[in-house]
Amino acid sequence: MAHAVPAAHTPGPRLAALRAERPLVQAITNYVSMDVAANVLLALGASPAMVHAKEEAAEFAHICGALVVNIGTLSAPWVEAMHLAAAAAQAARIPWALDPVGVGATAFRNQTSLALLAHRPTLIRGNASEIIALARLSGAAQGGEQARGGGPKGVDSADSSAAAIEAAKALARATGAVVAATGEFDVVTDGERLARIHGGHELMTRVTALGCALSGVCAAFLAGRRDPFEATAAALGFYKLAGARAAAPAQGPGSFRVAFLDMLAALEPSDEIDLVIET
Amino acid sequence: MAHAVPAAHTPGPRLAALRAERPLVQAITNYVSMDVAANVLLALGASPAMVHAKEEAAEFAHICGALVVNIGTLSAPWVEAMHLAAAAAQAARIPWALDPVGVGATAFRNQTSLALLAHRPTLIRGNASEIIALARLSGAAQGGEQARGGGPKGVDSADSSAAAIEAAKALARATGAVVAATGEFDVVTDGERLARIHGGHELMTRVTALGCALSGVCAAFLAGRRDPFEATAAALGFYKLAGARAAAPAQGPGSFRVAFLDMLAALEPSDEIDLVIET
Amino acid sequence: MAHAVPAAHTPGPRLAALRAERPLVQAITNYVSMDVAANVLLALGASPAMVHAKEEAAEFAHICGALVVNIGTLSAPWVEAMHLAAAAAQAARIPWALDPVGVGATAFRNQTSLALLAHRPTLIRGNASEIIALARLSGAAQGGEQARGGGPKGVDSADSSAAAIEAAKALARATGAVVAATGEFDVVTDGERLARIHGGHELMTRVTALGCALSGVCAAFLAGRRDPFEATAAALGFYKLAGARAAAPAQGPGSFRVAFLDMLAALEPSDEIDLVIET
Numbered sequence: 001m002a003h004a005v006p007a008a009h010t011p012g013p014r015l016a017a018l019r020a021e022r023p024l025v026q027a028i029t030n031y032v033s034m035d036v037a038a039n040v041l042l043a044l045g046a047s048p049a050m051v052h053a054k055e056e057a058a059e060f061a062h063i064c065g066a067l068v069v070n071i072g073t074l075s076a077p078w079v080e081a082m083h084l085a086a087a088a089a090q091a092a093r094i095p096w097a098l099d100p101v102g103v104g105a106t107a108f109r110n111q112t113s114l115a116l117l118a119h120r121p122t123l124i125r126g127n128a129s130e131i132i133a134l135a136r137l138s139g140a141a142q143g144g145e146q147a148r149g150g151g152p153k154g155v156d157s158a159d160s161s162a163a164a165i166e167a168a169k170a171l172a173r174a175t176g177a178v179v180a181a182t183g184e185f186d187v188v189t190d191g192e193r194l195a196r197i198h199g200g201h202e203l204m205t206r207v208t209a210l211g212c213a214l215s216g217v218c219a220a221f222l223a224g225r226r227d228p229f230e231a232t233a234a235a236l237g238f239y240k241l242a243g244a245r246a247a248a249p250a251q252g253p254g255s256f257r258v259a260f261l262d263m264l265a266a267l268e269p270s271d272e273i274d275l276v277i278e279t
Numbered sequence: 280m281a282h283a284v285p286a287a288h289t290p291g292p293r294l295a296a297l298r299a300e301r302p303l304v305q306a307i308t309n310y311v312s313m314d315v316a317a318n319v320l321l322a323l324g325a326s327p328a329m330v331h332a333k334e335e336a337a338e339f340a341h342i343c344g345a346l347v348v349n350i351g352t353l354s355a356p357w358v359e360a361m362h363l364a365a366a367a368a369q370a371a372r373i374p375w376a377l378d379p380v381g382v383g384a385t386a387f388r389n390q391t392s393l394a395l396l397a398h399r400p401t402l403i404r405g406n407a408s409e410i411i412a413l414a415r416l417s418g419a420a421q422g423g424e425q426a427r428g429g430g431p432k433g434v435d436s437a438d439s440s441a442a443a444i445e446a447a448k449a450l451a452r453a454t455g456a457v458v459a460a461t462g463e464f465d466v467v468t469d470g471e472r473l474a475r476i477h478g479g480h481e482l483m484t485r486v487t488a489l490g491c492a493l494s495g496v497c498a499a500f501l502a503g504r505r506d507p508f509e510a511t512a513a514a515l516g517f518y519k520l521a522g523a524r525a526a527a528p529a530q531g532p533g534s535f536r537v538a539f540l541d542m543l544a545a546l547e548p549s550d551e552i553d554l555v556i557e558t
Numbered sequence: 559m560a561h562a563v564p565a566a567h568t569p570g571p572r573l574a575a576l577r578a579e580r581p582l583v584q585a586i587t588n589y590v591s592m593d594v595a596a597n598v599l600l601a602l603g604a605s606p607a608m609v610h611a612k613e614e615a616a617e618f619a620h621i622c623g624a625l626v627v628n629i630g631t632l633s634a635p636w637v638e639a640m641h642l643a644a645a646a647a648q649a650a651r652i653p654w655a656l657d658p659v660g661v662g663a664t665a666f667r668n669q670t671s672l673a674l675l676a677h678r679p680t681l682i683r684g685n686a687s688e689i690i691a692l693a694r695l696s697g698a699a700q701g702g703e704q705a706r707g708g709g710p711k712g713v714d715s716a717d718s719s720a721a722a723i724e725a726a727k728a729l730a731r732a733t734g735a736v737v738a739a740t741g742e743f744d745v746v747t748d749g750e751r752l753a754r755i756h757g758g759h760e761l762m763t764r765v766t767a768l769g770c771a772l773s774g775v776c777a778a779f780l781a782g783r784r785d786p787f788e789a790t791a792a793a794l795g796f797y798k799l800a801g802a803r804a805a806a807p808a809q810g811p812g813s814f815r816v817a818f819l820d821m822l823a824a825l826e827p828s829d830e831i832d833l834v835i836e837t
Contacts, residue, residue: 030329031310031313031329031589032313032314032317032329034313034314034589034590034592035314035590035592035593035594035766035767036314038590038766038767039765039766039811039812039815042763042764042765042766042811043764043810043811043812048766049660050588050589050590050630050631051631051660051664052631052633053631053632053633053634053666055632055633055634055664055665055666056632056664056665056666056667059664059665059666060663060664063663072329073329073330073331073332074332074334074335075331075332075334075356076332076334077633102328102330105339105342106330106334106335106338106339107334107335107338108332108334108335108338109335205321206321206322206544207318207321208314208317208318208321208327209314209317251538251541251545252322252540252541252542252543252544252545253318253321253322253540253541253544254318254322254536254537254538254539254540254541254544255537255538255540255541257318257537257540257812258537258812258813258815258816259809259812259813260812261810261811261812261813261815262809262810262811262812262813263810264810265764265810265811265812266809266810309608310589310592310608311592311593311596311608313592313593314593315593351608352608352609352610352611353611353613353614354610354611354613354635355611355613381607381609384618384621385609385613385614385617385618386613386614386617387611387613387614387617388614484600485600485601485823486597486600487593487596487597487600487606488593488596530817530820530824531601531819531820531821531822531823531824532597532600532601532819532820532823533597533601533815533816533817533818533819533820533823534816534817534819534820536597536816536819537816
């Protein structure tokens with residue numbers, strides 16, 4: 001049964017807390033997203049730190065409020081650091097988010113994504129195609145089909161969010177993580193509850209790495225070990241809202257990105273987001 | 280004999296086809312250009328994917344529509360991946376573009392550029408100094424002079440496009456590649472035909488990596504294995520046009536970059552570009 | 559005794575010289591800052607080149623006008639290249655700037671920062687917390703306290719510029735470098751002279767890597783081997799001025815970054831900066 005978000009799920013206090021606490025978010029993320037992901041977190045009110053060397057990734061994970069691991073531009077030394085940091089986060093009970101960029105496109109991404117699941121991510125966020133691919137690879141989703149072998153779209157989604165709902169639920173149940181599949185609308189689930197978040201704008205797909213940056217935003221909302229389902233839903237809702245607002249002054253993808261950062265900084269806890277939770 | 284571009288070279292349909300097909304462009308590019316190169320391709324209507332690990336670069340090259348290899352920020356593991364991806368593209372007859380950033384400045388760049396020529400790039404795009412340096416290094420251009428040893432300008436051109444015409448023709452004949460030397464005006468040649476493209480704006484030199492991003496745009500136009508000389512000329516022409524248009528609203532290099540992305544997205548197949556082909 | 563900047567310290571001619579000479583600045587910098595650091599240098603009028611492979615870092619250092627080494631995203635191969643480039647710069651008497659990002663946060667950063675001091679940087683620029691941490695690590699500053707172990711803020715400063723003055727002086731005396739601690743206001747010292755630079759805007763802390771980019775700007779002003787104390791003070795003053803001017807048209811951090819680049823390009827040698835030198 002779908003219903004509007006009840007008072008208990010009002011996300012405003014989560015944004016206010018984030019602004020007050022300014023969580024340190026460690027990001028092991030891809031080269032393409034470094035600039036925009038750091039700027040998105042700063043605009044929102046968090047404190048990003050890109051730390052990915054194997055010599056320090058685990059040490060740093062102990063002092064951060066949350067960790068995000070993004071496999072967008074993999075290499076062997078980084079995979080090692082991802083494991084060290086994720087293991088440290090798990091051991092210290094620091095929330096961490098996995099963004100399995102391009103899983104399904106190459107064997108290296110498939111192997112890495114699956115191996116990282118062993119460290120029990122708090123959240124898995126991807127586009128619909130990635131969530132479907134990871135659910136199949138992990139054995140969480142049925143189908144008899146083989147794991148998708150990539151397809152022509154590389155790191156962009158070829159599937160709709162609606163098509164990913166069952167895979168997301170299965171992946172959540174199999175891993176214990178909250179799972180978010182984002183796209184034209186977003187879905188987030190802990191295997192039982194499901195939230196749908198509407199809003200945003202098509203121009204969000206014309207700016208690189210806004211999905212990667214969103215994973216960092218989710219991590220920032222996870223800091224403080226709040227209920228990860230509700231924290232993620234709040235993160236997605238505020239992100240969609242900033243995207244919708246940024247479209248008004250934008251003349252194209254260049255000015256949209258600029259306005260989007262401005263709108264993230266201008267978000268207020270009293271803003272209403274378009275969030276529907278089904279129980 | 281120079282003449283205006285005839286009907287057969289009208290580039291509009293090439294842009295329309297790119298928008299319809301949305302080619303997946305694999306980019307092994309430098310760290311400085313990652314953000315802007317991906318955003319330029321997204322704004323134009325292509326689908327970029329930065330994939331450079333040796334574990335997956337060749338596998339991914341098989342599913343992309345075109346590949347661009349840019350040596351701007353070299354390291355040994357990346358050079359290995361460049362060879363793997365270029366060899367895979369050559370074997371699969373997928374067009375690929377080489378951007379020899381800074382060739383002539385260090386021995387490492389010289390060696391890498393020359394070695395990559397063995398995989399028969401479809402296109403070589405550089406600034407005038409880079410094209411002259413690579414032509415000399417490859418033995419394509421005469422002169423008795425040694426290959427340039429760098430000079431004080433690093434990765435920026437110290438030569439004019441006009442000065443690079445003979446080197447570009449010689450390099451094209453020696454390698455079988457289309458060769459483009461871009462700058463105040465652009466020249467592109469397949470060793471026989473020569474096109475000159477005018478337009479653009481001086482502010483394009485005040486934004487980092489717009490040359491690197493242009494190599495990706497050329498690769499996007501090469502996708503579909505269309506005539507690479509005409510495809511490259513179309514790419515250069517549309518890029519110059521967007522640059523000229525972006526100068527009007529710009530207050531400086533910051534706002535120019537924003538407007539340039541907007542103008543790339545706003546390009547129309549019916550737009551006229553300033554292209555002169557000499558036969 | 560504090561007094562307004564005398565005629566001998568007028569920084570305008572330094573900006574005019576930079577624009578005329580367009581120094582080649584080699585940057586070994588972190589991934590997050592690559593885009594904005596290169597764009598800041600181009601906007602100002604310098605010529606940036608990001609060259610960090612061990613195979614070419616030292617060779618390239620010989621042809622640059624100045625070098626900046628930034629440890630923001632460390633890894634072992636990069637540390638090797640940092641040493642090679644800094645040693646080459648020292649040997650060739652080319653000025654070089656060290657930006658010890660996040661020193662104090664991890665052992666890897668502490669060890670690397672200390673080891674790089676052996677190559678006698680011309681300038682050390684950091685935020686207040688980094689300067690305090692490095693002064694303690696190097697034994698320059700007293701206190702009996704242990705080196706700071708990081709704290710919750712990662713790469714952002716937890717200390718004020720005023721609190722870093724004594725540490726900056728001690729570090730300058732111990733290393734022979736000019737030392738700058740930047741923040742709400744900036745201080746720069748050669749161990750004897752001290753300059754304070756006011757201006758800027760709070761939005762400068764909401765855009766990633768503007769501190770890293772500032773280290774590159776300082777390096778550009780160091781090119782030509784001018785008095786490094788005065789060159790650094792000029793760099794900091796013009797940077798603050800561009801920041802203050804950019805705040806007027808900005809709607810938030812996104813548009814601030816755009817305007818900041820525009821304002822750097824629009825700086826004039828006749829502009830007055832807010833610089834006070836104490837002797």
